[in-house]
Ligand SMILES: [Zn+2]
């Protein structure tokens with residue numbers, strides 16, 4: 548082992564996407580980038596897929612980086628899109644993997660409906676332009692935005708942004724799962740449920756209810772959160788005995804734009820010990836269940 552076990556002074560980025568969902572990098576590439584930028588730990592949290600975990604995990608082991616597998620689920624609540632991260636120290640249950648597989652299939656139909664709506668609105672984007680941009684099983688709005696940008700060289704960018712935003716004329720939700728249901732799924736499948744970037748969802752008034760539903764952490768540290776938000780979400784976590792997490796939501800660098808919709812790798816980092824806190828939280832949960 549090249550690195551000593553005492554990595555206690557390092558930082559971890561607990562929110563990243565590979566090309567298995569809507570990111571650009573291969574899982575191993577993200578791990579390499581993390582290592583190069585001096586991070587001590589990392590989580591891969593692709594949307595609705597566990598596909599890149601093995602590759603990222605073994606690369607992390609090879610480079611002496613702490614790694615925790617994760618998945619990001621999209622949910623809806625009060626007509627807002629709320630993202631919930633699930634961290635699975637020992638991998639999720641078979642039922643969970645089957646559930647996200649169903650989600651990824653549903654995404655295809657959802658995308659086709661959004662494209663149809665866009666066509667009706669006067670944006671003649673074709674299915675093939677969008678689906679040719681996916682490298683994994685997952686198709687999402689990010690692929691659609693990129694296809695529109697590249698095909699029409701900016702002509703529709705602003706309008707597409709409005710149409711495809713939550714509640715926009717061409718928007719279709721990814722799933723009808725609620726955040727509470729996602730938390731339940733994650734808890735029952737051997738994971739720790741963390742509320743992703745609450746500052747972008749605008750559901751602060753619902754957080755208390757989610758905590759009662761078994762939320763274990765809040766992603767307070769996030770590039771799009773202002774310093775007041777970071778402070779507020781950290782306090783909310785501490786006051787409720789939850790874990791403060793953080794991540795950059797790294798999607799990679801795409802041609803034509805510097806960084807897609809989030810921060811550069813490590814822009815939202817937390818002490819690497821956070822990984823141990825997540826592992827312990829899952830262990831506690833398991834012990835409680837077994838004790839029942
Ligand atoms: Zn998200």
Ligand SMILES: [Zn+2]
Pocket residue numbers: 562563564619796
């Ligand atoms: Zn994300």
